[in-house]
Amino acid sequence: MKTKPRLFLAVALFCLLAFSSGSKAAAQRSANSSVNSPTGARADLVLTNGRVWLGGDPPSFAEAVAIRGNQIVRAGSAAEIKRLVDERTRVIDLGGKLAAPGFNDAHIHFLSGALGLGEIDLTGSGNVAEMIERIAAYARGNPGKQWITGRGWAYAPFPGGLPTKAYLDALIKDRPVFLQAYDGHSGWANSKALQLAGITRNTIFDGYGEIVRDASGEPTGALKEEAQRLVSRLIPEPARERKLEALRQGMKLAASLGITSIQNAGGSPEELSLYEELLKRGELTMRVSVAFSAGARTTPQEIDRFIALKKQSDLNPQTQITLRAGSVKFVLDGVIESHTAAMIERYSDLPPNHGAPYGELAIPVEIYRDLVARLDKAGFQIYTHAIGDRAAREALKAYEDALEVNKRSNARHRIEHIETVSPEDIPRFGALGVTASMQPIHADPGAAEVWSRAVGVERMRYAFAWQSLLKSGVMLVYSSDWPSAISVDPIRGLHAAVNRRTVAGQPPGGWPRGWAAEQRVSISDALRAYTHAGAYSSFEEAIKGRIAPGMLADIVVFSQDLFKIDPMRIHETRVALTVFDGKVIYQDGMKF
Numbered sequence: 001m002k003t004k005p006r007l008f009l010a011v012a013l014f015c016l017l018a019f020s021s022g023s024k025a026a027a028q029r030s031a032n033s034s035v036n037s038p039t040g041a042r043a044d045l046v047l048t049n050g051r052v053w054l055g056g057d058p059p060s061f062a063e064a065v066a067i068r069g070n071q072i073v074r075a076g077s078a079a080e081i082k083r084l085v086d087e088r089t090r091v092i093d094l095g096g097k098l099a100a101p102g103f104n105d106a107h108i109h110f111l112s113g114a115l116g117l118g119e120i121d122l123t124g125s126g127n128v129a130e131m132i133e134r135i136a137a138y139a140r141g142n143p144g145k146q147w148i149t150g151r152g153w154a155y156a157p158f159p160g161g162l163p164t165k166a167y168l169d170a171l172i173k174d175r176p177v178f179l180q181a182y183d184g185h186s187g188w189a190n191s192k193a194l195q196l197a198g199i200t201r202n203t204i205f206d207g208y209g210e211i212v213r214d215a216s217g218e219p220t221g222a223l224k225e226e227a228q229r230l231v232s233r234l235i236p237e238p239a240r241e242r243k244l245e246a247l248r249q250g251m252k253l254a255a256s257l258g259i260t261s262i263q264n265a266g267g268s269p270e271e272l273s274l275y276e277e278l279l280k281r282g283e284l285t286m287r288v289s290v291a292f293s294a295g296a297r298t299t300p301q302e303i304d305r306f307i308a309l310k311k312q313s314d315l316n317p318q319t320q321i322t323l324r325a326g327s328v329k330f331v332l333d334g335v336i337e338s339h340t341a342a343m344i345e346r347y348s349d350l351p352p353n354h355g356a357p358y359g360e361l362a363i364p365v366e367i368y369r370d371l372v373a374r375l376d377k378a379g380f381q382i383y384t385h386a387i388g389d390r391a392a393r394e395a396l397k398a399y400e401d402a403l404e405v406n407k408r409s410n411a412r413h414r415i416e417h418i419e420t421v422s423p424e425d426i427p428r429f430g431a432l433g434v435t436a437s438m439q440p441i442h443a444d445p446g447a448a449e450v451w452s453r454a455v456g457v458e459r460m461r462y463a464f465a466w467q468s469l470l471k472s473g474v475m476l477v478y479s480s481d482w483p484s485a486i487s488v489d490p491i492r493g494l495h496a497a498v499n500r501r502t503v504a505g506q507p508p509g510g511w512p513r514g515w516a517a518e519q520r521v522s523i524s525d526a527l528r529a530y531t532h533a534g535a536y537s538s539f540e541e542a543i544k545g546r547i548a549p550g551m552l553a554d555i556v557v558f559s560q561d562l563f564k565i566d567p568m569r570i571h572e573t574r575v576a577l578t579v580f581d582g583k584v585i586y587q588d589g590m591k592f
């Protein structure tokens with residue numbers, strides 16, 4: 001009966017957390033659950049004879065979990081949970097399988113990922129010939145498509161690290177083609193698309209980014225950062241119905257991967273309204289937290305609209321457990337691979353005469369600081385995309401100043417990506433209560449060649465510095481950044497987090513050599529970053545992210561036990577069952 005005192009403690013702790021986090025809904029839910037949990041209560045759904053990871057640290061397990069309505073009522077031994085079963089209870093025998101809280105993908109661009117499911121996907125194509133083949137096949141299969149669009153190309157296969165229009169012109173001349181890099185920070189256009197956009201050798205672009213040119217001044221077809229907008233703004237916007245349909249498809253994919261919560265890292269009020277519509281129709285099968293995109297051009301009217309929508313969301317604790325809007329996202333720099341991330345020291349692989357050897361900030365720093373202070377004052381949680389160590393430093397500074405002026409506590413501001421960081425800045429995250437929101441799949445060393453050359457050996461020790469951040473007491477939260485990622489599958493994220501090696505075992509040679517191997521994390525730290533920490537980063541740790549009485553019943557069951565297998569086999573794991581809000585929303589062919 002070892003679990004009993006632990007459960008009591010857990011309930012007490014959750015009540016405390018709920019009240020201290022100031023969320024009324026959470027407090028109520030927790031208070032209710034502590035009334036509901038005594039034995040004698042019946043269950044609607046029971047998962048039994050498994051290894052149920054409860055989500056704490058150090059890892060602890062139960063054999064079974066009982067669910068009533070959309071809540072977990074108890075976790076414990078199979079015998080204990082059996083007492084909650086009656087003739088109406090659905091009982092699923094897990095046959096020893098591992099169960100865990102559902103995955104929370106805390107940084108994702110869900111709508112664009114979902115829309116991309118119907119476009120060209122160049123993800124994982126290791127050479128140009130393979131890309132050309134996929135593009136040609138798509139163009140043949142979609143003769144009626146006005147624009148040929150897609151994404152997923154990597155920088156490394158191209159000579160010089162960037163593609164050119166010549167590859168595309170050889171395939172498609174009569175229709176415009178626009179394909180984004182896997183990270184979304186660079187675009188690849190054919191001549192037709194450049195022509196429609198009016199981009200010639202005389203075009204001047206002085207925004208953030210670049211129209212890449214060859215030695216003669218001719219645009220090559222590669223467009224960096226906001227220069228992409230010159231072409232992408234011409235692509236017809238999909239109709240609302242098409243977007244809703246894409247979201248439905250995306251949710252099916254998410255369910256099959258055990259994802260039960262997402263945090264949409266940048267979106268519009270219109271995007272929020274799509275989720276509202278799905279929620280009203282009872283079709284939403286994941287919990288969504290929406291961050292609105294903000295930047296140097298955000299107008300005061302737009303900020304007022306964000307504030308109004310946040311208020312609306314805060315006032316509705318019933319729907320807030322499924323859909324919330326209380327965050328704003330900035331993009332403060334670019335990416336390492338195209339030398340657009342803002343660095344403290346020069347890039348390691350640029351010639352001495354290069355015009356921007358440190359990269360640059362995407363927003364003038366005074367404007368960024370001012371917006372952060374205003375949005376912090378209005379009660380928003382702020383996300384800042386910062387990939388270069390200079391950008392991370394500027395974000396920390398802006399948060400520090402804002403918190404100081406506004407005297408806010410528990411703001412839970414976040415920095416997104418943090419692919420490089422100065423060791424001096426690591427302790428500042430914890431001191432300011434800033435969450436480190438990172439994507440283990442971006443550290444998959446399969447795509448690390450161009451990245452490593454640009455960063456250089458000196459800075460490599462703090463590449464994707466998960467372990468250093470964790471050790472300094474920072475809340476580390478994991479996500480995919482889909483579709484800016486080679487995979488949306490959290491299992492692939494776990495594999496990269498625990499191994500820092502590709503699924504094929506690269507780099508070879510084992511530890512301690514390899515891709516800043518000392519920054520890898522344990523499986524329980526990685527799982528926590530995908531569950532509990534995700535819940536924390538949307539202020540919901542009192543209601544989800546662990547398996548305990550009173551928590552929302554969002555659960556994933558795996559084909560194999562992630563705690564017991566050889567870590568290099570993590571990527572072979574499949575999701576066997578997904579429970580969302582107390583209902584089974586995905587079950588694969590496995591017998592239960």
Ligand SMILES: [Zn+2]
Nearest residue numbers: 107265481484
């Ligand atoms: Zn992102």
